[in-house]
Amino acid sequence: MLEPGESSADRLLSHGGVQRVPSDRLELFQLRNFLDDDLCASLIQKIEAERRPSTLADANGDEYFRTSETCDLSPDLPEVRELEHRLENLSGIDPAYGEPVQGQRYIVGQEFKPHCDYFTPGGNDWDRYCSVAGQRSWTFMIYLNAVEAGGATRFKCIGKTFQPEAGKLLCWNNRRPDRSINPNTLHHGMKVRKGVKYVITKWYREKPWG
Numbered sequence: 001m002l003e004p005g006e007s008s009a010d011r012l013l014s015h016g017g018v019q020r021v022p023s024d025r026l027e028l029f030q031l032r033n034f035l036d037d038d039l040c041a042s043l044i045q046k047i048e049a050e051r052r053p054s055t056l057a058d059a060n061g062d063e064y065f066r067t068s069e070t071c072d073l074s075p076d077l078p079e080v081r082e083l084e085h086r087l088e089n090l091s092g093i094d095p096a097y098g099e100p101v102q103g104q105r106y107i108v109g110q111e112f113k114p115h116c117d118y119f120t121p122g123g124n125d126w127d128r129y130c131s132v133a134g135q136r137s138w139t140f141m142i143y144l145n146a147v148e149a150g151g152a153t154r155f156k157c158i159g160k161t162f163q164p165e166a167g168k169l170l171c172w173n174n175r176r177p178d179r180s181i182n183p184n185t186l187h188h189g190m191k192v193r194k195g196v197k198y199v200i201t202k203w204y205r206e207k208p209w210g
């Protein structure tokens with residue numbers, strides 16, 4: 001049985017097509033064709049329509065650290081409902097533990113430098129971001145298109161790089177089995193060299209989002 005708000009390797013691997021990336025340093029999974037092309041195209045349209053500069057928690061003084069744009073996708077959109085439904089079916093995580101779905105867009109030269117998705121415990125922004133919902137637990141990320149050049153996601157600590165592909169999902173546990181943060185989740189949304197890159201990001205918390 002899964003605890004509320006949690007997923008697990010067993011749960012994810014029981015879903016046809018899910019592959020675990022072989023590493024004992026983190027729990028990381030890939031699923032091709034999680035979303036079909038129509039849903040991807042429709043989500044891209046929504047992201048195009050309403051984007052704003054991406055922001056950074058735990059800012060580190062580098063204004064070029066995350067240069068993409070972000071779209072807050074309304075939970076009322078039929079596309080987002082469909083996505084949420086699929087995510088719940090895949091992960092078993094109660095949607096109440098999820099942050100609102102976001103879209104990210106990178107044009108040529110834009111990137112998200114190497115980072116982890118968890119918040120630094122005791123860091124400047126810990127209270128602001130985590131006092132209600134707690135730490136980020138799982139990340140689910142879906143590529144909405146193939147990119148002409150660049151735009152891969154590189155997990156440095158395990159030497160693994162993923163290429164954008166329409167509908168492909170990556171997900172990982174930001175913590176170790178004892179639920180301490182896992183620095184091996186360090187990843188880099190690399191610069192787009194040609195074309196435009198669109199992804200969906202969905203983060204879950206250890207407590208209900210509220």
Ligand SMILES: O=C(O)CCC(=O)C(=O)O
Pocket residue numbers: 104112117141151152153187188189190199201
């Ligand atoms: O765009 C990517 O490849 C990575 C995105 C990411 O790491 C994030 O939004 O936290």
Ligand SMILES: [Fe+2]
Pocket residue numbers: 115116117187
């Ligand atoms: Fe990230």
